[in-house]
Amino acid sequence: MLWVQRLWLRLQTLFSRRRAVEQLDDEIQFHLDQQISEYVAAGMDREEARHAAMRVFGNRTLLKEKTREAWGWGALDQVVQDLRYGFRGMRRDAGTTVLAILIAGVGIGSASTVFSVVNALLLRPLPFRDPGRLVWISNGENYSTQPEQYSDLREQNQSFSDLAGWAGFYRAGDKKLTGIGEPERLTSVPVTENFFSLLGVEPFIGRSFTSEECQGKFYAPPAMLLSHNFWRRRFASDPNVVGQKLVLDNQSVVIVGVLPASFDFASVLAPGTPVDIFIPWPLKDTSKPAGNTMAIVGRLKPGANRRKCAGRVHRVGETTGEPVSGTESDQAKAGSAGTARERTSASRSRGADVRSGCGDVDCLRESFASANGANGDAAKGNGDTISVRSWAFSVDETDANRERNSLVLWCCVGPPSRRGRHARSSASRCIEPSSSGKRSTRWEHACLHLAGGGRFGRALWLGAGAAGSGVQAP
Amino acid sequence: MGRPNDLVQGTLDLLILKTISLEPKHGWAIGKRIEQVSGDVLQVQQGSLYPALHRLEQKMWIKAKWTESETGRAAKYYSLTAAGRTQLEKETANWSRLSGAINIVIQSV
Numbered sequence: 011m012l013w014v015q016r017l018w019l020r021l022q023t024l025f026s027r028r029r030a031v032e033q034l035d036d037e038i039q040f041h042l043d044q045q046i047s048e049y050v051a052a053g054m055d056r057e058e059a060r061h062a063a064m065r066v067f068g069n070r071t072l073l074k075e076k077t078r079e080a081w082g083w084g085a086l087d088q089v090v091q092d093l094r095y096g097f098r099g100m101r102r103d104a105g106t107t108v109l110a111i112l113i114a115g116v117g118i119g120s121a122s123t124v125f126s127v128v129n130a131l132l133l134r135p136l137p138f139r140d141p142g143r144l145v146w147i148s149n150g151e152n153y154s155t156q157p158e159q160y161s162d163l164r165e166q167n168q169s170f171s172d173l174a175g176w177a178g179f180y181r182a183g184d185k186k187l188t189g190i191g192e193p194e195r196l197t198s199v200p201v202t203e204n205f206f207s208l209l210g211v212e213p214f215i216g217r218s219f220t221s222e223e224c225q226g227k228f229y230a231p232p233a234m235l236l237s238h239n240f241w242r243r244r245f246a247s248d249p250n251v252v253g254q255k256l257v258l259d260n261q262s263v264v265i266v267g268v269l270p271a272s273f274d275f276a277s278v279l280a281p282g283t284p285v286d287i288f289i290p291w292p293l294k295d296t297s298k299p300a301g302n303t304m305a306i307v308g309r310l311k312p313g314a315n316r317r318k319c320a321g322r323v324h325r326v327g328e329t330t331g332e333p334v335s336g337t338e339s340d341q342a343k344a345g346s347a348g349t350a351r352e353r354t355s356a357s358r359s360r361g362a363d364v365r366s367g368c369g370d371v372d373c374l375r376e377s378f379a380s381a382n383g384a385n386g387d388a389a390k391g392n393g394d395t396i397s398v399r400s401w402a403f404s405v406d407e408t409d410a411n412r413e414r415n416s417l418v419l420w421c422c423v424g425p426p427s428r429r430g431r432h433a434r435s436s437a438s439r440c441i442e443p444s445s446s447g448k449r450s451t452r453w454e455h456a457c458l459h460l461a462g463g464g465r466f467g468r469a470l471w472l473g474a475g476a477a478g479s480g481v482q483a484p
Numbered sequence: 485m486g487r488p489n490d491l492v493q494g495t496l497d498l499l500i501l502k503t504i505s506l507e508p509k510h511g512w513a514i515g516k517r518i519e520q521v522s523g524d525v526l527q528v529q530q531g532s533l534y535p536a537l538h539r540l541e542q543k544m545w546i547k548a549k550w551t552e553s554e555t556g557r558a559a560k561y562y563s564l565t566a567a568g569r570t571q572l573e574k575e576t577a578n579w580s581r582l583s584g585a586i587n588i589v590i591q592s593v
Contacts, residue, residue: 012544012567015544016542016543016544019541019542019544020542023542033550033560034534034538036558036560037510037511037534037559037560038530038534040510040511040512040553040557040558040559040560041510041511041512041530041534043557044512044513044555045512047555066530067530068529068530068531069531072531073530073531073534073535076531076534076535077534077535077538079535080535080536080538080539080542081538081542082542
């Protein structure tokens with residue numbers, strides 16, 4: 011085990027370096043003194059003897075250096091020396107040093123900020139099952155929809171395996187948690203029953219919402235799911251938390267499950283808004299928020315054609331654009347696949363003059379937004395394949411005076427080289443609206459602030475940039 | 485070959501190992517001893533003696549200990565380790581072989 015001892019010795023000389031240097035000095039001094047006393051004994055004067063001894067000994071500094079080299083840490087010594095030299099120089103010129111550090115700091119900071127944005131928007135694939143078939147459906151430039159539109163689309167849907175939604179108008183800290191420990195304001199997001207199953211997100215523990223839990227009152231959810239972060243922070247990752255009851259806004263709510271850490275709603279769908287809990291959104295409850303309050307995601311059926319899909323959404327818009335007097339039979343005449351009972355009842359509840367949810371839909375525009383394109387491009391690096399990552403069908407009342415709506419399909423497509431062309435050609439594909447004179451009612455404009463709110467995540471962010479050029483009124 | 489620079493490095497190692505094989509010695513005494521025994525033919529210069537001593541110490545062939553010298557001052561005494569003794573035998577044999585071979589060549593010509 012000689013090598014172990016050697017290593018030990020080397021480490022000793024490294025870590026007790028000062029002592030080793032002192033000892034080397036002592037050793038050399040002893041040598042010189044021995045030499046001097048030998049010369050003195052031979053009859054030399056002491057001072058003369060000292061000079062002679064030093065002369066014979068040679069360059070003391072060089073010898074010490076050579077000996078230190080034998081200890082085997084020469085390279086490290088040099089690095090330390092260089093560092094010392096560097097720091098001395100920095101201290102000498104403190105002003106320049108501070109400036110250089112600031113410049114480097116700002117540079118590194120901005121580069122990492124840009125990277126984190128690029129990473130979140132472009133590089134990281136959406137953390138959902140088969141994200142290429144997920145689409146975003148929104149209502150015009152507001153990027154949100156009405157719950158009635160969701161019901162209509164879902165009932166008459168042919169292109170989607172399913173549609174799900176969440177309430178876009180949640181506010182940070184909108185629920186009060188009391189009863190256990192320190193009271194706290196929580197951010198809750200109401201979601202439809204199938205929201206997690208549509209995205210392919212399985213609860214980490216527990217289960218998702220049941221149909222019964224989604225039939226209650228909007229302001230009194232019977233159940234909730236915890237986000238992974240909140241579970242870790244507030245409950246120290248206690249797995250027994252499932253089944254416990256918490257008091258939210260003085261209502262007893264049972265925890266049915268905890269979402270996985272990979273599901274980060276905030277970073278994907280609502281930048282800058284950490285979400286603590288998810289609650290069911292009872293769409294049949296008339297006390298639910300009205301207007302453009304819903305964000306809809308759809309999952310396209312395998313092999314679904316996006317153009318046909320856009321056409322169908324267009325037709326849904328048309329059929330549901332019938333006046334409210336046009337009842338179920340009228341809609342049947344119009345070729346509607348679904349009965350839209352829910353929609354009609356919801357519309358009625360809002361008053362007699364209220365027309366159907368979707369209004370007139372005259373214009374179909376397919377727009378390949380370049381920014382969205384970048385989004386989709388990153389999802390799949392597959393040469394020619396157009397990877398549709400996130401689409402938005404949007405039904406848009408672009409001009410209230412002209413009482414006309416346009417249906418806009420937002421789409422994210424693949425290879426960057428093709429994006430520009432798509433973006434340009436999209437404008438020419440716009441079908442001019444007919445002046446049908448059908449009346450539409452309360453849509454979009456109540457929620458203009460949404461577009462700037464950034465609530466709906468990166469698809470919204472990116473879409474908002476393109477909206478100005480792609481979705482203006484024809 | 486009076487000048488120490490002429491000493492092959494391996495030869496100096498051998499001389500040091502041999503010199504301290506009987507009893508521990510400090511650096512100055514080692515140099516002195518080599519000079520005396522060689523009849524002042526071999527002059528070991530300090531410039532190479534101390535790096536050599538420290539190198540041998542790192543190799544664990546010799547070990548050092550601070551002990552009081554004959555003058556009453558603490559000095560660093562070097563002594564042979566077990567590994568050093570093996571090394572000494574090896575290098576002695578090596579030297580005999582080499583010098584013998586050189587002698588043969590020189591005398592035959």
